[in-house]
Amino acid sequence: MDVIVLENIHKVFRLGGETVRALNGVSLTIHKGEYVAVMGASGSGKSTLMNVLGCLDQASMGGYRLEGLCVTAMNKHQLADVRNSKIGFVFQGFNLLPRTSALENVELPLLYSRHSSGVSHRDKARSALDKVGLSDRMDHHPNQLSGGQQQRVAIARALVNDPAIILADEPTGNLDSKTTLDILSVFKSLNDKGITLIMVTHEPDVASHAKRVITMRDGIIIDDRNVDQKDRVVAP
Amino acid sequence: MKWQKLIKVAFQSILKNRMRSLLTMLGIIIGVASVIALVGLGQGSQADIEKQVSSMGTNLLIIHQGSSFSGGVRGGTGTQASLSMEDVAALREKPLTIQYVSPVIRLNEQVIAGKKNWNTAIEGVSQSYLNIRNYRLSRGSFFTPRDIKAKAKVAVLGKTVVDELFPGQDPVGTRIRIRNVPFVVVGVLGSKGQTAMGSDQDDVILVPDTTAFYRLSDGKAIRAIMVSAVSEDLMTDAEADVRKVLRHAHKLPEGEEDDFHVRSQTELISVASKVTGTLTALLSAIAGVSLLVGGIGIMNIMLVSVTERTREIGIRMAIGARGGDILIQFLIEAVILSLIGGIFGIMAGVGIAFGIGKATGTSVVVSTWVILATVIFTASVGVFFGFYPAKKASALNPIEALRYE
Numbered sequence: 234m235d236v237i238v239l240e241n242i243h244k245v246f247r248l249g250g251e252t253v254r255a256l257n258g259v260s261l262t263i264h265k266g267e268y269v270a271v272m273g274a275s276g277s278g279k280s281t282l283m284n285v286l287g288c289l290d291q292a293s294m295g296g297y298r299l300e301g302l303c304v305t306a307m308n309k310h311q312l313a314d315v316r317n318s319k320i321g322f323v324f325q326g327f328n329l330l331p332r333t334s335a336l337e338n339v340e341l342p343l344l345y346s347r348h349s350s351g352v353s354h355r356d357k358a359r360s361a362l363d364k365v366g367l368s369d370r371m372d373h374h375p376n377q378l379s380g381g382q383q384q385r386v387a388i389a390r391a392l393v394n395d396p397a398i399i400l401a402d403e404p405t406g407n408l409d410s411k412t413t414l415d416i417l418s419v420f421k422s423l424n425d426k427g428i429t430l431i432m433v434t435h436e437p438d439v440a441s442h443a444k445r446v447i448t449m450r451d452g453i454i455i456d457d458r459n460v461d462q463k464d465r466v467v468a469p
Numbered sequence: 470m471k472w473q474k475l476i477k478v479a480f481q482s483i484l485k486n487r488m489r490s491l492l493t494m495l496g497i498i499i500g501v502a503s504v505i506a507l508v509g510l511g512q513g514s515q516a517d518i519e520k521q522v523s524s525m526g527t528n529l530l531i532i533h534q535g536s537s538f539s540g541g542v543r544g545g546t547g548t549q550a551s552l553s554m555e556d557v558a559a560l561r562e563k564p565l566t567i568q569y570v571s572p573v574i575r576l577n578e579q580v581i582a583g584k585k586n587w588n589t590a591i592e593g594v595s596q597s598y599l600n601i602r603n604y605r606l607s608r609g610s611f612f613t614p615r616d617i618k619a620k621a622k623v624a625v626l627g628k629t630v631v632d633e634l635f636p637g638q639d640p641v642g643t644r645i646r647i648r649n650v651p652f653v654v655v656g657v658l659g660s661k662g663q664t665a666m667g668s669d670q671d672d673v674i675l676v677p678d679t680t681a682f683y684r685l686s687d688g689k690a691i692r693a694i695m696v697s698a699v700s701e702d703l704m705t706d707a708e709a710d711v712r713k714v715l716r717h718a719h720k721l722p723e724g725e726e727d728d729f730h731v732r733s734q735t736e737l738i739s740v741a742s743k744v745t746g747t748l749t750a751l752l753s754a755i756a757g758v759s760l761l762v763g764g765i766g767i768m769n770i771m772l773v774s775v776t777e778r779t780r781e782i783g784i785r786m787a788i789g790a791r792g793g794d795i796l797i798q799f800l801i802e803a804v805i806l807s808l809i810g811g812i813f814g815i816m817a818g819v820g821i822a823f824g825i826g827k828a829t830g831t832s833v834v835v836s837t838w839v840i841l842a843t844v845i846f847t848a849s850v851g852v853f854f855g856f857y858p859a860k861k862a863s864a865l866n867p868i869e870a871l872r873y874e
Contacts, residue, residue, distance in 0.1 A: 289787060289868050310791050317789020328784045328871065332485065342788040344474055390788065 235298075236397050236429050237263040237286065242295035244281050244452075255281035256292070257452035263398075263431065268424040270443035271433045278452040280402070283433050287320055287400045288312045300397045317345050321391025325403035327383040329375040329390075335362060336371040339389045346394060361389040365419055381412035388419055392428075399423070401432040405439055417442045479802040482774065483809070493770040494810030496763025497850065501814025501843055502821060503756035508839050509822035511749025513832035515742045520832075528568075528698040529601060530708055532556075532715070534691075535728035551719065551728040552691040554682065557595070559718045566699055566707040569597035573693040574681040580674065582634040582645040589630050590673050591647060593681020594695075601697045609641035609656030617677040620684060625656040629672040645674075648685055652676065704733060760846070763810065764854040771803050771858035782862055783870025792863035799862045803855020804848055811847030815840055 244256035255278045263269055273279040284290035285297065288304055291312075297304045299319055307315065316322075321342075329338045339358040362368055365385040375383050384404060391399050401420070405413040421442065424430050432443060440446050441460060448456035483490045534551045552572070560570045574593030579586055598604070599611055612623045624645060631640055640654045661670040682691070698707035711731055719728055775782070782795055819835050826833035 284868055287787070289871075310793075313786065313789050313791040316787060322787050324871070328780070328787075330781055330784065332481070341785070344471065345785070345789040345791070345794055394789075 234265045235262050236265050236267075236300055237261065237431075238296070238298040239286075240296040242282075242285060242292045242297065244278075244285060244290070245293045254452050256285070259295075259449075259452070259454055261447070261454065261457075263429065265429055266424070266427050268420070268430045268442075268444040269432070270440035270446045271431065271449065272435060272437070272440050272446060273449035274435065277449040279433050279449050281452075282449065283400060283402050283431075286398075286431060287322060288315045313345075314347060317342055318348065318394055319397040321388075321394065321396040321399040323384065323387050323391050323399060323401040323404045325406040327375070327380070327387045327407070329383055329386055331375055334372050334374055335367060335378065335386045335389075338375070338386055339393050342390060342394045357393055358389070361393040362386070364392060364423070365389045379412070380408050381415050384408065384412075384416050385419060388416075388423075392423070398429045398431055401430065403434055404432060405434070405436070413439065475798055475801050476805065478798060479805045482778075482802055483806060489770060490806060490809075493766050493806060494763075494813065496766040497760065497807050497810030497847060498763075498814040498817060500756060500758075500760030500763045501811050501847060502818035503759065504753050505815050505818025505835065505839065505843060506821040506825065507749060507752045507756055509819065509833045509835045510825060510831055511745055511752070512834035512836065512839075513822075513826060515745050515749075516834050517832050518741045518745070528701045528704060528707075529734040530696040530698065530704070530711060531732050531734070532694040532696065532711060533730040533732070534693070535726075535730060552694055554678075554691065556715055556718050557678075557691070557694055559714050560694065560696060560711065563710045563714060566703050566710045567696050568699045569601045569695075569697045571595040571598040571601055571695050572678045572682075572691045573598075573695055574678055574686055575692050576681065576685055578647050578685070580630070580634065580645055580647050582640070582643065585634050587630060587633040589627075589633075591681065591685065592673055592675050593678040593685065594675055595678050598675065598695065601695050604661065605659035606656050607659040608639060609654070611656055612675075612677050617679050620679040621677060622650060622652045622680060622684070623655045623677065624652040625658060625675040626654055627658050627671040627673040627675075628660040629669055630674055631657055647674070647676075650684055708733065760850060764807070764850040767803055767807055767851065768854040768858060770806075771799060771855055772861070774802070775799060775858050775862040778862075779865065779870045779873040782865050783867050783873065786865070786867035787871060795865075796859045796863035799859035800852060800855050803859065804851035807847045807851035807854075808844070811844055814847075815843060 239259055239261040242256050242259040243254070246253040246255055257278070259278075259282060271279045271282060281290070285292050288299070288307075289312075292305060295305070299315065302315070302319075304312070304315060322328075329335075330341065336355070336358050339361050340354050343354040343357060359368065359371065362371055365388050367382060367385050367389065370378060370382060370386075373382075375386070378386065388399075388404075391401075404420075405416055408416060417439065420430055420432070424444075430443075432439070434440050443460060445457070445459050447454055532552065554572065557570055557572045560567060571594045576591045576593075577588060578591050579588050580591075592598075596611065596614060596617060599606075606625070607628070609625070611625055612621065615621070616623050624647070626634075626640060626645075634640065634645065635643070641656060643654050644651050645654060646652070658671065658673075658675070676685070696707065696711060698704050708731055712727065715729055716727065721728065785795060785798075786792075822833045822835065825831070
């Protein structure tokens with residue numbers, strides 16, 4: 234099943250008098266259960282692509298279908314609802330709410346959810362934290378957690394609403410190499426459970442953990458290949 | 470998002486910056502406290518006035534002399550000597566509507582008792598004056614119909630007069646001199662305190678009307694006649710009867726103006742409460758301005774808060790908060806901020822009102838509806854001044870908000 238279908242996406246910004254073509258005709262299909270890394274130098278358009286995929290921004294032109302829903306025709310409220318129910322974000326800077334416990338941080342998307350299920354918010358948040366191996370740190374505040382642990386909380390928050398995709402924007406950018414491998418193994422185990430993952434990174438080592446690597450330059454995809462599992466950089 | 474969660478988040482944010490929140494609330498606290506205190510004291514003195522009225526008797530009618538008119542110059546009330554003892558007698562003959570009638574012959578005289586002297590009001594009144602004015606005797610007795618008939622030189626003293634002339638003594642049976650006429654003190658009036666206008670009702674000496682009329686006032690006319698109606702419901706009828714009797718007694722032809730004035734006590738009260746009411750409203754309006762200033766303080770701090778929490782707003786939007794969710798969150802924070810200020814202000818205001826009331830002897834009335842209205846008003850101040858910052862927060866672009874350092 235196709236989770237994401239992008240057709241000839243363009244994104245144009247006007248900065249002062251200058252027109253910046255951040256995306257210049259991107260077409261891409263991502264299937265359920267894929268683990269995709271998006272690579273590229275800064276200014277290649279990968280962050281803009283991420284914003285469009287994450288429904289934080291609308292494309293100037295082109296079509297975007299997320300699980301069959303036509304996102305390009307949606308208004309601000311509908312986009313917020315799509316972000317809430319279909320997309321889980323993991324950021325470079327973790328972006329947890331300070332002075333708020335891990336459990337409450339994970340609960341946050343549920344509070345904005347417009348479809349309530351029978352399961353209580355607390356229980357859903359607990360099981361999400363369990364999946365990232367942090368069930369013993371639920372009541373800790375972000376400043377009591379290490380970077381790797383904070384990123385795990387962020388991943389749990391992304392997972393809690395059972396999203397169609399998890400979008401990770403440089404998820405290991407603020408982490409040391411050991412913690413990076415730690416987080417990548419969390420991603421791997423999630424992907425093994427069938428969760429679709431898209432990760433933006435500029436580090437080839439990190440990208441090599443994905444099953445498919447897309448490389449961008451000047452707003453277009455210049456390379457799209459499946460990674461041979463044996464090519465993987467294995468942790469020492 | 471659920472209400473309790475929203476309120477919890479708002480409290481967390483308010484408590485995070487305790488000092489800042491308190492200073493922000495201060496404007497609201499001062500505004501609400503002054504409004505509550507002023508309204509409390511204003512309503513209290515209004516209640517005092519009303520109590521006074523009912524203690525004087527709500528069925529009281531006061532007849533004054535009319536104004537003189539000669540050579541195109543109109544004098545004020547009482548300049549025309551139009552009331553006489555005959556009028557008093559005539560009024561007594563209307564028992565269906567009029568219960569008590571008493572003339573009031575008022576003089577200001579120096580009163581001498583032993584080595585002490587005191588200037589006070591002498592009122593020549595009939596026996597029924599006690600009933601008309603709801604006076605009670607604390608000592609001795611009031612003068613009798615025989616005293617009145619005999620123009621007896623007897624006097625009943627008010628408490629203030631006793632305190633000045635006979636400190637710590639029982640004056641009953643002693644002699645005092647009014648205008649060099651010796652009087653025997655037969656009784657002491659119970660204390661009535663001040664009127665709403667601040668005049669001392671105990672600074673008075675009552676003597677028989679006949680004595681005052683013939684022995685003290687040189688046969689001058691009667692200044693006023695007090696009449697009490699049989700009941701409060703018959704006030705209008707009583708007033709009409711008074712008019713009819715007096716016009717007849719004064720032989721006024723039809724079409725000519727009355728040469729006297731009839732006033733009811735309730736009329737006086739309504740004027741007095743109108744004055745205090747206007748004053749209270751005016752002062753409260755001024756205090757209300759400080760509430761608005763407090764509201765601007767809230768707006769200012771909410772704008773700071775929105776800027777400080779731009780990143781948090783970005784996170785919330787990224788995980789699916791709609792603009793409306795953010796708007797409500799900041800609005801609730803502003804409302805809670807001003808409501809807490811309002812509650813502190815109410816407590817402070819009630820305290821101040823009772824403090825001032827105790828110090829000045831005024832009653833204080835803090836009614837539920839004033840508190841309710843204040844609470845609603847402060848909440849609206851929060852909504853009004855919180856709306857702009859909240860709107861600003863809700864209109865943030867999530868991408869830029871997430872990037873905000």
